[in-house]
Amino acid sequence: MSSPSPSSAPAALSWQLIEDARERIAGKVNLTPVLTSSTLDGLTGARLSFKCENFQKGGAFKARGATNAVFTLSETAARRGVATHSSGNHAAALARAAALRGIRAYVVMPDNTAQAKRAAVNRYGAEITWCAPTMAARENAVQQVLAATGATLIHPYNDLLVMAGQATVAVEFLEAVPVLDVLLCPVGGGGLISGCAVAAKSIKRDIRVIGVEPKGADDAARSLRAGRIVPVERPDTIADGLRATLGELPFAEIRRLVDDIITVSDEDIVRAMRQMWEVLKIVVEPSAAVAYAALLNPPSALRSRRIGIIVSGGNLDLDQLPWRVAPNN
């Protein structure tokens, strides 16, 4: 295992940070299983391995980064608690990590947050501040919380410790399946793919790392072409976990290490999600199906390759599915 050459850029994600993260979160998060399927290999003409972060604590990879960030805090900082604004999996992951360390978590959530996600954050005993469902209101509210409490902000992705935690997905994946030629990874704010790109290329220099994102939230593809972050004004996709705009820290690693970004339609995301439920027998959320969706019409470069697919999470409302369902009793 070779380390990446030291970068002169400030605040780059190093292999050392990832190794530290791995040791720090061991026993506090799950080592998730890798699944294979000869049926899906046959359908796609490739050899697929699925790293199942839907089986992670809290149902998503977010547990890794949040746990790493929370357990890195000094005693003094920890005593003042941690804070974030998020309506999704990061909020629950941070609440859980804080509970594990026995410190307070302050979560700012938009008042239109789904019931299931409120419940997850509540379960871990976080203190919730409600705000209007706009980014300005969220940021304003979290600044007030930070000022009032002295808590440390743990950003969902624009944070090296969070990125280092998410990177452990790729470390475990390559330990389980060292022969991978390609790693396919969903892209939202970029925390997962940036961490996994640094980890994967540190372990295996010639592996290709490819991001996949919804056509309706294709800021990573646009940004990589433009050489600077190009936000999508109004993201429009069923993959609710991938609507965030890339962070600066993840983008730096993506520019440096990610080989390509593929975009997929919502129609293909739903078809992929359903195939994964039906054949792999796993419950995955739409955001977690985008990497496999790229293989429904596989680019020729992916044919016959050994492909690692990161399945990011499995949190969704079972009363609301993106296909027609008739009651059977």
Place this chain on the structure above:
Amino acid sequence: MSSPSPSSAPAALSWQLIEDARERIAGKVNLTPVLTSSTLDGLTGARLSFKCENFQKGGAFKARGATNAVFTLSETAARRGVATHSSGNHAAALARAAALRGIRAYVVMPDNTAQAKRAAVNRYGAEITWCAPTMAARENAVQQVLAATGATLIHPYNDLLVMAGQATVAVEFLEAVPVLDVLLCPVGGGGLISGCAVAAKSIKRDIRVIGVEPKGADDAARSLRAGRIVPVERPDTIADGLRATLGELPFAEIRRLVDDIITVSDEDIVRAMRQMWEVLKIVVEPSAAVAYAALLNPPSALRSRRIGIIVSGGNLDLDQLPWRVAPNN
């Protein structure tokens, strides 16, 4: 690991048959993962491990028994093929095992068989004979097939080699989690629980083995009380895999080794199935949720125990679910 004391009864399932089965099917079926969940431990007040046969080849434990039976055949017998009547997971498992060995499979199916199950049997290249959807028509049709082809009948559960194959579920389970106090197992025709009871008690003499079945198909509970097989005239349950009547060979082992049979309502089966989807993030069919359903109102003897739950399969129609689902796009 101690062997069970040799039984004087003819045609009993021995530990040797199970060891042979394990060796014979190694590499031809999956070693399935075991999942745990602190959320479900909290809900039930016990320490649960789930052995996930929904991740087995063909999506159900049936691959084990069928593969063992097919690969035990002599060359001469194998050349004439294998036959069964089944509309469910055993038919597909037998078709797959026959395809692996390169021999013919003849499957008699009722003409009202669901499309998904026809497709699975077809995919493995089995020869299908259609018949009316009655047990008499099925048995008559399979007799004609046997007479015409000289194929060997592989019964879905009333067969020692099939039982020995299914027993490998418990062998793997206790290797992965040696501390189990109790094994909870669904009961249909009895192939799975009889094999698992012999295996589990051979490995760990004091483990309790408890069968779980739907109230609307409670022939195992009735039969255990009566000391003889008491069929349920018209089984009525959502757990379509558990409507079969106990076989003679499995029943002999159940009487000898199974400590108790618990019955569960269809309402609890659906609630358990949904909790498993939601929390464990796995797709399981109703029949595979009955063992966990027994823990929704856990008998006091199961509180705080280390309980192994066998999840038998994950084949069901995703367009038809036993709860209300609204489309979300």
